[in-house]
Amino acid sequence: MRTSIATVCISGSLVPKLHACAEAGFDGVEIFEPDLVTAYESPEEIRTLAARLGLTLDLYQPFRDFEGVDDDLFADNMRRAETKFQLMQRLGMDLVLVCSNVATATIDSDDVSARQLRALGELASSYGVRIAFEALAWGKYVDDYRRAWRIVERADHPNVGVCLDSFHILSRGHDPSDIEKIPGDKIFFLQLADAPALTMDVLSWSRHHRLFPGEGSFDLTAFLGHVLAAGYTGPLSLEVFNDVFRQTDVRRTAAHAHRSLVWLADQVRRPGVSDATHHLTEITPPQAFDFVELRGSALDEIDLVLEQLGFTFRGRHRTKPVRLWSSGRARVILNEQRGNDRPTHLAAFGLEVADADAALARARELAAPPVFRQTHAGEQDLPATAAPDGMQILFNDNGPDPRWLDEFTYGDPGRADVARSIDHVNITQRWQDFDEAVLFYQSVLGLESEPPREVASPRGLVRSQVMRTPDGCVRLPLNVEPQAEEGRTQHVAFTSDDVVGLARTARERGLSFLPVPDNYYDDLRARFALDEAFVAELRSLDLLYDQDADGGFVHFYTRTLGDVFFEFVERREAYDGYGAAADAPVRLAAQR
Ligand SMILES: O=C(O)c1ccc(O)c(O)c1
Numbered sequence: 177m178r179t180s181i182a183t184v185c186i187s188g189s190l191v192p193k194l195h196a197c198a199e200a201g202f203d204g205v206e207i208f209e210p211d212l213v214t215a216y217e218s219p220e221e222i223r224t225l226a227a228r229l230g231l232t233l234d235l236y237q238p239f240r241d242f243e244g245v246d247d248d249l250f251a252d253n254m255r256r257a258e259t260k261f262q263l264m265q266r267l268g269m270d271l272v273l274v275c276s277n278v279a280t281a282t283i284d285s286d287d288v289s290a291r292q293l294r295a296l297g298e299l300a301s302s303y304g305v306r307i308a309f310e311a312l313a314w315g316k317y318v319d320d321y322r323r324a325w326r327i328v329e330r331a332d333h334p335n336v337g338v339c340l341d342s343f344h345i346l347s348r349g350h351d352p353s354d355i356e357k358i359p360g361d362k363i364f365f366l367q368l369a370d371a372p373a374l375t376m377d378v379l380s381w382s383r384h385h386r387l388f389p390g391e392g393s394f395d396l397t398a399f400l401g402h403v404l405a406a407g408y409t410g411p412l413s414l415e416v417f418n419d420v421f422r423q424t425d426v427r428r429t430a431a432h433a434h435r436s437l438v439w440l441a442d443q444v445r446r447p448g449v450s451d452a453t454h455h456l457t458e459i460t461p462p463q464a465f466d467f468v469e470l471r472g473s474a475l476d477e478i479d480l481v482l483e484q485l486g487f488t489f490r491g492r493h494r495t496k497p498v499r500l501w502s503s504g505r506a507r508v509i510l511n512e513q514r515g516n517d518r519p520t521h522l523a524a525f526g527l528e529v530a531d532a533d534a535a536l537a538r539a540r541e542l543a544a545p546p547v548f549r550q551t552h553a554g555e556q557d558l559p560a561t562a563a564p565d566g567m568q569i570l571f572n573d574n575g576p577d578p579r580w581l582d583e584f585t586y587g588d589p590g591r592a593d594v595a596r597s598i599d600h601v602n603i604t605q606r607w608q609d610f611d612e613a614v615l616f617y618q619s620v621l622g623l624e625s626e627p628p629r630e631v632a633s634p635r636g637l638v639r640s641q642v643m644r645t646p647d648g649c650v651r652l653p654l655n656v657e658p659q660a661e662e663g664r665t666q667h668v669a670f671t672s673d674d675v676v677g678l679a680r681t682a683r684e685r686g687l688s689f690l691p692v693p694d695n696y697y698d699d700l701r702a703r704f705a706l707d708e709a710f711v712a713e714l715r716s717l718d719l720l721y722d723q724d725a726d727g728g729f730v731h732f733y734t735r736t737l738g739d740v741f742f743e744f745v746e747r748r749e750a751y752d753g754y755g756a757a758a759d760a761p762v763r764l765a766a767q768r
């Protein structure tokens with residue numbers, strides 16, 4: 177299917193926007209009128225540029241406040257419309273979006289609106305223009321796509337159809353399955369937008385908080401399924417009003433937007449409808465973390481902490497300045513190759529997957545860059561890609577005991593393992609990258625998103641959203657931290673069956689824990705009916721505790737080293753959370 181995007185989605189002025197849309201792979205654009213009005217190029221120049229870039233000009237929009245008006249106003253609206261049709265001829269465009277009247281309508285009548293739209297269609301036809309009528313969620317009388325369709329049906333003019341916009345339909349909770357009752361050739365245009373679940377007026381929600389498909393809470397896969405079932409064959413077009421996307425780099429945002437459509441088109445694969453170009457290589461969710469890799473200026477501090485935690489030194493790599501620590505299947509690589517001018521940071525993580533080449537192929541189809549790492553004869557070459565923030569992700573399909581382990585000096589860990597595996601990797605995002613990261617991890621790695629939540633911190637509420645596999649074997653909590661300018665703290669959490677015993681031993685070895693205030697433990701006694709001796713033990717070891725209906729959670733954090741710290745977690749019974757409600761605020765306050 178063809179892809180399109182409204183120029184209002186991205187930042188800057190019209191000409192750079194057109195370049196960015198073409199470069200990102202879009203087939204066409206909707207020209208958002210203010211972008212044209214504020215441009216110094218003539219309509220003819222815009223038309224020529226679009227043609228040269230291989231972009232079709234799919235929709236001119238919006239034409240406002242047309243229908244449901246008295247005769248005087250109607251005459252003036254027809255005059256206004258005619259000047260727009262003349263402009264569209266200069267642009268070489270043939271489809272205009274008319275959104276339902278939000279301001280000047282005084283007549284609440286399907287019949288009047290239909291007659292007025294029919295007259296508009298007749299005028300438009302003399303310019304070779306067609307009208308796509310869209311119900312805005314806050315339209316004065318027409319605020320439901322089903323009513324817009326009733327009016328269009330009654331207007332009964334070949335040049336008058338509807339424009340469906342997922343936001344206006346799903347934000348109001350209107351049932352999208354009635355779309356299938358509209359003949360596909362009367363759906364003149366389709367606008368797609370996702371949005372977070374918010375409780376606010378629909379106009380503000382629409383104008384500031386729309387997201388690209390896959391980033392919010394709307395079920396766009398089902399929505400698009402209904403539109404395709406109706407027989408719609410026009411472009412899939414993005415119309416996302418979002419204050420962040422309109423401030424970020426135009427080329428990057430256009431690429432980000434395009435990825436969302438490629439992903440969505442693949443979600444609704446159906447024979448004969450979506451074409452092969454939007455079929456992504458299929459993958460199954462990753463099975464486990466293979467390793468994490470740290471780089472930076474003070475890796476010897478990390479050696480010490482891993483030793484105190486009870487990890488085993490597995491030696492140096494055969495050919496690279498890289499060393500490995502492990503415990504069970506929790507593996508930490510310290511890489512001295514690059515990034516030594518920066519504080520210690522998380523630079524990469526590995527995932528155990530069913531098919532590493534398929535994972536990389538899918539990443540490339542979604543325009544995620546391949547990452548090449550030098551390997552020498554006989555060494556395992558792990559296919560890799562990079563997330564939008566530069567985090568490298570390496571794919572290993574060689575099972576839980578990968579071949580690459582043999583490239584390090586010492587084989588056998590030689591003592592009982594304190595950690596079993598990597599439970600989660602917490603990746604702090606810059607606020608302007610957050611939605612892009614959600615889409616990246618969902619589309620490229622096939623992770624699911626847990627509902628977003630907000631965690632209290634000394635600098636305000638921290639947005640947090642966990643991307644994970646259904647079985648919980650791979651979890652990536654994404655956080656926006658208010659102190660992100662001061663360094664992007666990341667952390668790696670390891671699972672253990674005995675966090676209390678581990679903490680005791682680590683303390684004897686001199687490990688420096690993140691100190692937990694006494695008040696936390698007083699509060700803990702209020703929150704849960706816990707054994708006093710247990711609370712005393714938690715208090716003496718700086719351990720945190722949470723529980724819910726599914727089970728309990730014992731965990732602790734180390735102090736931050738560079739931009740990294742470690743966590744050890746013990747999930748009791750079926751506890752599936754992260755201690756986000758009470759423990760994360762304590763951590764954020766202590767770190768501050
Ligand atoms: O917010 C608006 O005014 C507006 C304009 C055009 C659209 O297609 C739309 O969905 C909203």
Ligand SMILES: [Mg+2]
Pocket residue numbers: 310341367415
């Ligand atoms: Mg719209």
